[in-house]
Amino acid sequence: MHRQVQDRYLPPDHDAFVAAEPPTGRIIVIAPTRAACETIELAIGLKIETVLQKQHGEYIRELASARKGFGIVAGTGTGKTLSIRPIAETILGTTDLRVGVVNREREATPETPTWNIIIVTTGIARRWFQDGDILPSDTLVVDEIHQTSAELELCLALGKRVGCRFIWLSATVDPSFYARYLNAAAVLESSAFDPRKAADVKVIRRDPMAFLDDKFLLSVQKEKRGVGMFLPTRAGVEAAAEVVADKFPRINTAFYHGGEPIRVLRPFLEGEEKKPYFLSMTAAGQSALNVQGLDTVVIDDTRFTNIIEKGKNVLTKLHLGANEILQMAGRVHGRVAGGRVFILSDRDIHFETLRPTEPEFQLAGDSERVAMTCADLGVRADELELPIPLDRIAYKKAMALLESRGIVENGRLSRYGKLVEALPVDRPWAELLVNADDELVPYLAIMSSIESLHRMTREERDLSNIVVPGSDHLTAYNLYAEAYSNCGYMGEVYGLPRHLFDESIEQWAERRGVLVKAIEDTALGMASVFRGLGMEVPTRLVPARDHIYRKFTDLLARFMPFDLVIDEQTADGHDARVSKTSVCGSWGAIAGELRYFADRSGTPRAGIEGTQVSLELIRKYATRGEPEVVYDPRRKHSPLVMRQRVEYFGFELDREVESIEEFPPDLASKAKAILADAMARGEARHPSVKHNQEIVDEIRETYRRSGGITPRLGLRELADLYEQSIADVSSMDEFREARISLDADAIVPAADRIRYSALPGFTTVRESKVPLDYDVEEQDGTRTGVVRLRLPEKLARSLVESELPAMDRPLRFTVLRGPRGAVRAATLEELQEILARPWSPDEVDDDGRDSADLTAAERHAKRIGREIREKSNRTRGRDTGGRKGGPGRGRTRGRDDEERDGKRQRGPKRPGASRPGRRERIEKKGKPGADGGKVNPESRGGRPGKRKFRGR
Template sequence: MHPSRDHHLPPDPDAYRYAPHPRGRIIVIAPTRAACETIELALGLRLETLLEREHGAEIRTLAASGKGFGIVAGTGTGKTLGIRPMAESILGEPLRVGVVNREREATPETPGWNVVIVTTGIARRWFQDDLITGRDTVIVDEIHQTSAELELCLALGKRAGCRYIWLSATVDPTFYARYLASAEVLHTYAFDPKLKARVQVLPQTPEEFLTERFVRHIIKERRGVAAFLPTRAEVERLGQELGEQWKRLTTAFYHGGEPIRVIRPFLQGEIERPFLLAMTAAGQSALNVPGLDTVIIYDARYGNVVERGRNVLHRLYLGANEILQMAGRVHGRVPDGEVVILSDRELDFASLRPTPPEFQLAGDAERVAITCAAIGVDARDLDLPVPLDRAAYRRAADLLASRGLIENGRLTAYGREVEALPVERPWGELLVHASGDLLPVVAVCSNIESLHRMTREERDLHGLVANGSDHLTAYNIYAEAVNQHGYLGEVYGLPRHLFDEGLEEWAERRGVLIKAVEDTALGLASVYRSLDLPLPKQLPYASKDLRLAWMDLVARVMPFHLVIDEHTADGQEARVSKTSVAGSWGAVAGALRFFADRFGIARASIEGTTLPNDLVSSYAVVGSPRIVLTGPRKHQRLALERRRTYFGFELDTEIEPLSGKIPEALREQARDLLVDLLVAGEVVHPDAGRIKRAIAELDELWRRSGGTLPELSPDALRRLARAQLETVASWDDLQRTRISIDPAALVEQAIRERLESLPGMVKVRGDAAPVDYEIQHGEGVARVRLREGQAKRLRPDEVPALDRPVRFALQRGRHAPLLADTIPELQALLRKAPRHDREDQGDFRTGRGRGKGGGPGHRGPRTRRTRGGRPGRRR
């Protein structure tokens, strides 16, 4: 399947670019689709707000000045409503507003809009196609809601020379002010000191705090309570259990998997107190609940920490920004407010101050690589808001190049097709390769984050589970929702699957999140529009034939992460997710997610589709043959090796002994291999012993010379031996060929005697210490090997003088030595070394040992013996 065009771009891009807008356009970047609708509504209203009263004139003056600026204000102060006066001051003409997101595509009327509201992903695509230029003013709403897409947009806007106006909740604005060259930052706080809330910090969990006594307090005083918890499961459990136990208390829960309409009665003030609304962080900054006067905050969250270029999920404490925003629902805003923070750390609420936001871009190197290829620049040419992990970026670029999406730093034709589809890169590849029968499966699955995120902990998927495939199970769930409760309708004039009222009962029975179903419907419609195909009214279930075709497509294209026998190609352990229906052994293709265990160690889990071994083998690639050495030392022979690999995994190796001549095309590689083995002393040959001794002797002379005798360097000796193998074309030829490396012919006798006369031992505080000669960064040095006792007592002025810089090494028993350039540096390393490392070293002398070192002459620790002759316990 091939996309006809990107429906999120104007049908006629040139008409959009050259439309007459004397002062450019206003591009408003919103964090979500819902925010787009809110901004569109706000642009048609004129309401008195706190922000307008405090800074209305300043905002208009700054907007008309052509300078960038920022606004930091809490929820309910009128930030979004302030966009209208900004736009009017900048454009000086009536506003013609349009929205482009996954719900509403660009139309032929788009060139006439002078205010365009887009989500972050659409904005990035418009930047890539030069639809947003330096003539435009970019207004970023809720800039504190960071994402990789938004951070890329900021960098792309700076590259295009755009002017930025940004709106943020209560965070430290220092970074944004500097990065976006803001002339001024305006602050507005809806905080009344007379309405200061009572704040408690208690070392309890929610279960310990929400006792019968506290719930009776809520009911008696008719309070409105919001409880912020870190996970969906905790939020659902709290809302349901309290609702069942306390009939006089109205309860509900809200998280990212629930549509906003489930708590709309709370938002519209239709729920009378007492009530308790349990929420995740999804409601911390954007929801205003009338009647709210009590906030309970559990000091925990799950957030991504970028480690080696990947996002690793950690359980963390809440940041100051989150706590202030959650408490800000009532603190300084309502009379008789209460804030309870449940935390096991020392926390002084009064001293909390806003901090800079946490950025996400460093963990999405692939998105950066695709974006850079789309516009033909290197990531180093973009002024990114966070440093990019260069190693991760190179790996991502190499992966995309190996898959044929990037060539010479630009997107290929295949890469442009994949990038034009409104899905992530792996799913875009599958859509391009999918046949007509598989298109519904791929299109549906491409818009489902995961089976785990689609369902609740308690779920009933009987009859829908496709054994071995989370992808097909999730597809079956959506297919049943459409087939039983869906119909074709239109939203904003675009076709989409809509659902009847029976969907809620079905979702409750199945344990499926309604919002996941509705989001899938939205994304599915977007995919079919991109392919210019009609949206199907009903969807087939995953039959046996469909399952086989799906597995074949995945195995053939393999755009996902791959785990075989619970390990990745680079050897990292990756377990199948607990909620997955995929098999634990064999090949599993899907999404690899990283999380930290309770010790902070990064672990990996995968959700996806299990692939049969014979299918994997059928798409494995046999590598080019190479020459290897096989057999035990007395029966060594040359052989041809062919490796069968599958997307980074080596499945098996075929060894074919070579009894005759080496194939002509492989002789150079064979000679390179043989010379390496000869130099290392690992191959049988009549001259092997002499070669090994000569190389060891010349290597010592080369190091003692400080590298001033280039003809003795390892590379020079290897070239000398390699030149003598030019006629070797078989194993027998190797055995008949004499190979000579003569130290006497390579080093003059006088030079040899001078180098050999250099000391191999020096006196350190009366003790002998060995000296090794090395070449460090192209310079000859002498490294004195010390024992721990010598290193501790040695002073810099006691270091013996030699003809070259002196370096130091501390022997540490079985451990690698500590290396340092100076005595103070060595002593500092020794103090940092783990205690058991130092005890392993000991300070042994000849004769009977002292202390507990267990060295020569030491008879070991004494043990008390019981009457039975066994070691006993000391009392």
């Protein structure tokens, strides 16, 4: 029985909301963040003459009254957000603006239909589109459209599908894409740049910490400057502030990043902070914050961004783009007299030549979100005009996953899927909440609102008496529970109950190494979950211990909505290391979210943190597959077997194999088809296979020489002939004794075979004898006979068209390169181009051609090339710690670049959980130990032996 869910962010009465639509339509303002909603609400209540109003005020009102879509690209300090009020007054035809906000903090109410301006975040806007609450008569105002996200990009596509008009506001980016995509009648550009206040810009090749030397800081102190430094990471931001505070305590120092509440910046935003000051920030402050008194900007030319690779978000270290540099420098460039900009970079940057570029989109990395939205609307993904092309392979995989989990049925969200979609948390957590009992709900509601234990804490943290061994999720819950127990109380915000915290939370967070903003965001998120479930927010939180761990892991194992890693390997065979900040060990099964990052060489790696699940629970909820009949050529005496797999969410845990001697009546036809296929492939141990091979080769060669006129004897056709020959066989003994011979004359008459065999097998090129290989090419159902010149590589490299022989059919070309495989080409020019490459095609991968269509020489070359590749791959696997077997096989563990910086501690053992074995003693090489030459591996810093999770 599933738990009932109500989406509290949709209008309570859809019909009443639609019926109350004003004649002019509503203004729906889409904001990138919850904080931006509050800023926009305040801006709509103000009447201030801005730079944008002075430059384009009349034209903006003209475009708004004409009901045309348009865009505004404005630099910092021009007042683009303040322009929403006059735009709304013009469109609505009234100054009576009834403004409401719907976000995670403020849900929809019965008064929502009376609002004519509604401010929503991107995720809630998407849900309103899915519910049909946004109509064609509405006007969409998209603030900070340059802050791309998968949700925003999906909202743009849904708005185009509904037929809304778009008015979009952007910082300094290239607006050409948005102008085309959103059918803008005009794009207005405004800037507060004053050429007389152009900053002094310098590009310096120095590390950020080295740049903050005594000389620079002394000049800041003497000149009483306000310095803002932009760094890519939270740790870097905090380290920079610490360095400045230690060296020059008279410089007022602070830092801000995504894990800090905005209130830490209030003195800087309101001009109360006295100079000199130093403020280090991540990109969170590059465009949305106006710091008073700022006259110096230091920019580290580094960013970590998600690059979409094969449908996955891979966190990659890159240089800053032109948009980021211009926005950061725009804090002072052209706005402040005597401004200074320092760009710390290892590349040559000509600041004067930088121009805005188009934004980078993120939608390709969230195919599951697209799939669920399309299923809810009942449309195909290709029916949506998305900003960027959809990764169709990733989309199909996401749809297959949702269908296998019962969320999507017949292309639409199922009843279960609608319950999952209605909760304001990620899909895996929503599934657990819908299926959990009341005791687990408080734990799940809090864990689902925490991004991760790693993002919740600083590098230096104290988790004593908090850790739940083997579970990052429950450890994060315990941190929140302790924060609430020590510093929290039940209160209300906007009339909604929520956990609040007093000032002591700052001291607690400092002692524990926890980010205060993460605690506050968790309180906000868990309150919205309880409202969606129709439950009261708990006033008391019980720490998670063994009982809850057992219940949580049982729920996890039963439904497994997360990514699963067993022995640091995914179900598709890729390595996934346990994060070094995790409290889980590297052994056994871990359920959590896979995060991808690029190492120092740019190679994508995967890391995971989550909760360990015992082997006993995995086997308890594993499924036994349907029995299948297979032919295993490695089994000399009993190759025909019945195989049944025990699987668990993509992992093969066990395999049961039973030999088949007598064919069961219900499997007799299947068994004979399998045997015939094995004979056609040459895998079956039967004397007729070798005896008939000469006939098979002759018929195939006749087919190639005839240009496809005679019957083709491919693997499928040959298997059908063999299956007819063994139709009366009912056991393996009868199969071994059967005389199975092919009648060549019945397939191709002898006269035809003789006639086509008389075709020449060699020709002369440059007085050299060159073999001819006949072949058949198929295209659009038409067969064309061709002949291949099998050229020596030296001759092929220098051959010209005039030297080619005249033949009765089109010429093709082949060069055999021994262990490097074969090179095939349709033209001489193509052949010489491939030969000039460093690798042969067969060295990279097989071309997928049926081996029956290849000549004996080509089959030999492909086999040698394949063996060389396999040997190379095995060697590379040993060198890099890769696996030689499939999932669950043991391997030597390597260390990636992330783990070289520090050694991750193993999680402590949990009673009843699967734990790797350990060798009691090992032989010590060199100097003997105190126990007679044997030492414990842990006593000398080595790793104990491990018994990996194995499948048979």
